[in-house]
Amino acid sequence: MNGASREALAAARERLDALTDTTSADVTRLADELAAVTALLDREVSLRRVLTDPAQAGEAKAELVQRLIGGQVSGPAADLVAGMARSRWSQPRDLVDALEELADIADLTAAQKTGKLDDVEDELFRFGRIISSNTELRAALTDRSAAASAKVELLHRLLGGRAQATTERLVTRLVTAPRGRSLESGLESLSKLAAERRDRMVAVVTSAVPLSDPQKQRLGAALAKLYGRAMHLNLDVDPEVVGGIRVQVGDEVINGSLADRLEDAARRMAS
Structure with a gap:
């Protein structure tokens, strides 16, 4: 706007x-x-x-x-x-x-x-990853000829009892009334709104192996200092990022080896 x-x-x-x-x-x-x-x-x-x-x-x-x-x-x-x-x-x-x-x-x-906003944030991100990796599911949810009731039923089978009620409501509304948006862009917008509720930014972190809790804390602190705002980490694992890490904040992408990035994070926290 x-x-x-x-x-x-x-x-x-x-x-x-x-x-x-x-x-x-x-x-x-x-x-x-x-x-x-x-x-x-x-x-x-x-x-x-x-x-x-x-x-x-x-x-x-x-x-x-x-x-x-x-x-x-x-x-x-x-x-x-x-x-x-x-x-x-x-x-x-x-x-x-x-x-x-x-x-x-x-x-x-x-x-x-109700203290469930962090869960909703994580669930929106994970659902987006499921959509991007499952072409049949994406096709079913974006099929314009399919009845909205069928999509609602499918989403309830996928999310009902497995995700927060808010997550299911938001995704259902997005799927049944996309208003010209792609499913991916709609989920991204919802994730950004969720982050804004806590006045923080979202960093999508892709690593070859899962990060440990200390690594996540150090990386989050370094990014928060770099961008001047609290940072929520959406974590993804991709074995093709051989020994490395990829961080995306908005349109900006930071690449580097895991060791180098974490060492840089430590230096930033110490400075």
């Missing part, structure tokens, strides 16, 4: 944080309601154009939102969407993208409140 849309999304995220920062908030319900509004505006092109029309008064657009969904969702959800309608958006689709992001953030906040 650019310009006005970025500012509008930032303001909406602040309002969402305020809504969910109470023990009485039903955050999971809020996530479902925001996802439902996302689906509505994704279908109704003319409506989202009206709600993002800069020629229309913000208060008039907010009142329209309340008339349309006020009786269908909770007060907090309706107020949040109405506030977003008051904001300026660079293009209509940005409003829908923002609502989708808020729904995901609400689900991740629910996991954070």
Whole structure:
């Protein structure tokens, strides 16, 4: 997002944080309601154009939102969407993208409140690795001709009882309503949002053999110092990285032998 849309999304995220920062908030319900509004505006092109029309008064657009969904969702959800309608958006689709992001953030906040956010982060990463290595599974989950109910059932067989409920909800929503995204890019976006909930970055670490706990701690500390933010390590093992390690943080890739990188990590911590 650019310009006005970025500012509008930032303001909406602040309002969402305020809504969910109470023990009485039903955050999971809020996530479902925001996802439902996302689906509505994704279908109704003319409506989202009206709600993002800069020629229309913000208060008039907010009142329209309340008339349309006020009786269908909770007060907090309706107020949040109405506030977003008051904001300026660079293009209509940005409003829908923002609502989708808020729904995901609400689900991740629910996991954070119960101390399960780290598990969700790890499960999203592992599921992404399973998808990338299993072409038949990926095809089944991305088949446009397949019924959504069949995909939901397949995901429940895969994740039900084996992953956190939040993980299953997020992946199910992504698979049944991809909105033009690939499965891989959607999972990557969810992982980044999960990391942001703890104000940290994500490093994808691929090594020839599993790293020991001390190695993980040293590498994590070195990367955190290098990037100036706490770092969550998503760990993967690839025997073809012969005796080495590959670290990817965003678009940046760091290659080097395992011994060299860990020695560098020690030097960074000592400096």
